[in-house]
Amino acid sequence: MNSAAWHARIHCGHEVGAGFLITARRVLTCAHVVRAGGLDAVTVVFPHARELGEVPASVVAHGGWAGGLTDPGDVAVLELDRDVPLAPAGFAPPEAAYTEPRPRLVAYGFPAGYDEGTLAEYRAVSGQLIAGEWLELVAWQGHGQPIVAGFSGAAATLPDGRVVGMVTSASEVPDVRKGRMLPLDVLARHWPELGELVPTPGHRTDVLRELYELLRSAPGAPDCDPNRLYVDAVGAFGPPLPAGGFTTLQAAAAYVQWEVPDPAAMDRFAGRLRELVGAGPAVAKATTAAQSAQGTQGTQSTQSAETAQDTKVARMSPPWAPVVVEIDHSGAGPDQVTVEVSAYRDGQRRPVGTRRLPRSGVRSYVQRRIDEAVAHLDPDAEELVTFVLPREWLNEAVAHWECGADDSTPLGCAYPLVVTDRARHRSNRLRHQLRKKWQKLDAGRPAPVHRVECGSQERPPSLRKRLWDGDAGLAGFAVPPTAAREYFEIGLTVPVPVLLWS
Structure with missing residues (x-):
């Protein structure tokens, strides 16, 4: 059977469009092609397998399209009334649609007079989405078949036949050979189950396969809150929870798959979901991200708080809830600093207080604000206090600051406490390497x-080379930073997770 046999012609009422087979029983097309599916019958014909005849189908999933030409979610999934003996379409990574040099894209449509179908050649203008939804298409050459009615729902394929998107519309301006398509990652946003079929750079196929198996078994599991799973997976320093959150586990998983740059977040999402559905222990192992200052008198440590948090999130249960204290020069004088205290909950930063203060007033302000910030944390989460300090403050014994005027407990005894250098905290290079x-x-x-x-x-x-080549996990200094400044600054600019000094 020819590999192009998965191309489909869709008929619903007065509408004729295209579609493509994605499993033995499901076809993807545009929602506007089957807009009358509630009243009129939907039939599917495979031009390269005419012996199958007209196959009845029903709409089983919808991308949320509201009916307008520029409304998002113009996606529909059809379920055939029986399996068909055809190989479904194969998919390329989403970015293959616009990788330089721009590839020729072929669409198989059914305009008036072409019941058997015809081809149109186009290319993507760029990887820039229009309104966060569509890639713009322009004709591959100045002549040939334009995209017109009958191409809606057609697969846009590379020369090797792999699908990179779905054609949704054409320009209504005469003599303008342009159109639009939904790329695969946007299609998966509207119908998350597609994510299992599309190669995703950075994600292992076995992890994706297991994740989608878990998603199919998760609806009956208790405590499967998609927003909590997302926050646990990306950590407090990952992308924040989108406005409005997620209504389904599938939507949360799709967002992690397509929008979160850290591939390990997908592993953590799957691991936590595995625990919740009772499919065995999570792959992620419990690790310690920050050492409590208790019992380390005379010693301070600094590490990258954001990478320490990534490691802590791998524990999954319970999640970590940071209180972040950021201190920076205010620009108002050598003794004036800006202090900002924030709490993190459900992936969202919650500012507690910001003030410009002389150095002598910082401790009492931080004591009050940390106590206030803790009230914003999830009651089931583990507290973690992180100080982000200017380099000359790194030897400040913040772990020994008292919790408050009426509580002499050192902060380092009351909470796990991390100190990180502000410049190191802001460096994208070091964040990635750490x-x-x-x-x-x-x-x-x-x-x-x-x-x-x-x-x-x-x-x-020589020290820099030793730390780089030795794959150091910890660097220990026998003297404080002020006594070995040049050595210490080298330690801060190479990806050593933890620095200790006396």
């Missing part, structure tokens, strides 16, 4: 410790 280091530590690999001795004669470039 995230990979924490993933290695999370996997249980040994963490080499590199010592920098008091009075070391090692040249700074």
